[in-house]
Amino acid sequence: MSSGELATKYQKLAQEYAKLKAQVSVLKKAVIDEQSKSKVLEDSVKDKDQSLRKCMQEIDSLTFRNQQISRRLVVLQEDLESKESAKKGKRKGAAAPVPSMATGVAAEVHAEELQKKITENEQLHMQVFEVKQESQEQVQRLEAQLALLEQQNESHQEVMDGVQTKHGEELSLLQDDKALKEVRLQKLEEELSVMKERASTSERQLSQTKGQLTNESSTMARLVSEKLPFNDTVNPDWNVFNVPTYDRKQQMKAQELIGQASRLVHELTSGLANFMNYLEQRATAYPIDAATGESISIANQRLCRHLHGHAAWVKPLDQTFASFKSSLRKDVPVTLETCTGLQQFVNAYHNFVINMQKSLPYQLISLDEESRLSSCPPTLERHNNNLRDGLRRVIAAFVNLDTYLQLVAAQALPSCAQPACNRTAIFRKLTTCLLQLHRRIKEMSACFSSKVAQEHLLPTASQKLKTTNECVLSSLASVVACTDKIGNFVQSNLEYITVQAGLQARGASMDVTNAQTEQG
Numbered sequence: 001m002s003s004g005e006l007a008t009k010y011q012k013l014a015q016e017y018a019k020l021k022a023q024v025s026v027l028k029k030a031v032i033d034e035q036s037k038s039k040v041l042e043d044s045v046k047d048k049d050q051s052l053r054k055c056m057q058e059i060d061s062l063t064f065r066n067q068q069i070s071r072r073l074v075v076l077q078e079d080l081e082s083k084e085s086a087k088k089g090k091r092k093g094a095a096a097p098v099p100s101m102a103t104g105v106a107a108e109v110h111a112e113e114l115q116k117k118i119t120e121n122e123q124l125h126m127q128v129f130e131v132k133q134e135s136q137e138q139v140q141r142l143e144a145q146l147a148l149l150e151q152q153n154e155s156h157q158e159v160m161d162g163v164q165t166k167h168g169e170e171l172s173l174l175q176d177d178k179a180l181k182e183v184r185l186q187k188l189e190e191e192l193s194v195m196k197e198r199a200s201t202s203e204r205q206l207s208q209t210k211g212q213l214t215n216e217s218s219t220m221a222r223l224v225s226e227k228l229p230f231n232d233t234v235n236p237d238w239n240v241f242n243v244p245t246y247d248r249k250q251q252m253k254a255q256e257l258i259g260q261a262s263r264l265v266h267e268l269t270s271g272l273a274n275f276m277n278y279l280e281q282r283a284t285a286y287p288i289d290a291a292t293g294e295s296i297s298i299a300n301q302r303l304c305r306h307l308h309g310h311a312a313w314v315k316p317l318d319q320t321f322a323s324f325k326s327s328l329r330k331d332v333p334v335t336l337e338t339c340t341g342l343q344q345f346v347n348a349y350h351n352f353v354i355n356m357q358k359s360l361p362y363q364l365i366s367l368d369e370e371s372r373l374s375s376c377p378p379t380l381e382r383h384n385n386n387l388r389d390g391l392r393r394v395i396a397a398f399v400n401l402d403t404y405l406q407l408v409a410a411q412a413l414p415s416c417a418q419p420a421c422n423r424t425a426i427f428r429k430l431t432t433c434l435l436q437l438h439r440r441i442k443e444m445s446a447c448f449s450s451k452v453a454q455e456h457l458l459p460t461a462s463q464k465l466k467t468t469n470e471c472v473l474s475s476l477a478s479v480v481a482c483t484d485k486i487g488n489f490v491q492s493n494l495e496y497i498t499v500q501a502g503l504q505a506r507g508a509s510m511d512v513t514n515a516q517t518e519q520g
Contacts, residue, residue: 272317445473452470
């Protein structure tokens with residue numbers, strides 16, 4: 001990680017820290033506000049309790065006074081009754097009704113006062129009850145608000161603790177990362193200093209070597225000018241008597257390209273052999289598993305028998321090309337006329353194509369049998385049809401490639417009727433066939449992959465079939481990658497392959513054939 005990225009990362013961390021710090025201050029302020037509100041509510045609850053106790057005391061005092069008044073009324077009524085009973089025996093004419101009337105008026109007054117006191121007492125009782133009810137409701141409401149505020153305070157505290165913990169962990173990780181980056185930066189600076197020293201040493205050595213080569217070149221030029229006075233390469237009439245030479249660099253490059261081609265052919269042969277082997281195992285496992293004792297279909301039996309002998313027509317591809325490579329000599333130019341061993345490889349490939357064409361009908365019949373199964377859904381049947389078309393196209397691509405390989409190998413035969421000017425077009429067509437073969441095999445691999453994915457969803461798919469299908473896909477992927485390498489290899493070296501190097505005469509830019517033609 002560069003210092004710029006590290007600074008950007010620390011800047012983001014600082015921004016995040018500032019944001020979290022602002023959130024923490026807001027949370028603290030909210031907690032303080034809630035605590036002040038809770039304290040106010042507690043004080044209000046205490047005031048309500050005091051007013052409630054005061055009301056209760058007033059109720060008690062009113063009750064006591066009511067009782068006193070009731071007792072007093074009872075005593076007055078008893079006194080009144082005793083006086084009325086004592087005065088009943090006295091009949092004094094008109095003077096007797098006056099005390100009776102006074103006593104009745106006093107009794108009515110006392111009764112009215114008693115009724116008023118009773119009414120006041122009831123009103124006080126109702127007021128006390130209402131005040132008590134309101135105070136209880138307010139106490140409950142305040143207690144609920146207090147509990148809610150305490151819960152919010154706890155949640156805010158938990159959030160704040162989590163944020164602080166996360167920030168601490170991130171800060172610790174970044175500090176560790178910073179320490180590692182500093183150590184790595186120090187090592188890179190040390191390596192850079194060492195490389196600078198090596199570069200300066202190499203520059204000094206290069207300058208010394210350049211000076212030595214300049215001195216040697218001047219010495220050799222002087223020797224050539226002094227010791228070789230005759231130069232007959234200027235005159236073409238004399239130059240035809242010289243022994244023709246060939247380009248050594250071109251010879252080495254040709255052998256290097258043939259070695260790369262040999263490795264690619266070996267890789268392709270291995271991939272095709274694995275594909276044939278796993279395809280044979282699949283034919284014995286689906287749609288009928290031969291391991292259960294049931295006999296597989298006739299088409300699958302013939303397909304297995306044909307694929308079982310694939311070594312007889314697949315391995316010769318690698319063997320014949322390796323033999324062609326070993327037959328090349330370092331002292332003989334590599335041209336189509338001298339590559340007589342290439343015909344054996346082309347014949348082996350032709351035999352391979354014939355056997356692939358023989359196996360195609362059995363493979364198509366096997367796919368038809370799979371599609372006719374009762375357990376085969378329409379989607380799988382469609383994938384089988386796509387795979388049928390893909391197999392046909394692959395075989396057609398192999399056949400087209402065989403045609404142009406025959407034309408290339410025919411150039412080494414004395415009886416070849418193809419003019420040399422057609423070689424460029426032939427090799428271009430050969431390159432197109434190789435690229436087309438890669439595309440066809442890749443399309444067939446995609447069709448088979450879709451078919452395998454659908455088969456694995458069937459309840460009748462066994463573990464053996466799934467494993468074999470994975471092996472077939474792996475071998476197909478290897479063949480696809482190898483054909484891609486071969487196509488790109490031939491395409492990238494097409495210009496070199498199509499150039500007719502030939503033998504060069506000393507001091508001339510024409511090949512031997514052209515020189516002889518001009519001489520004639």
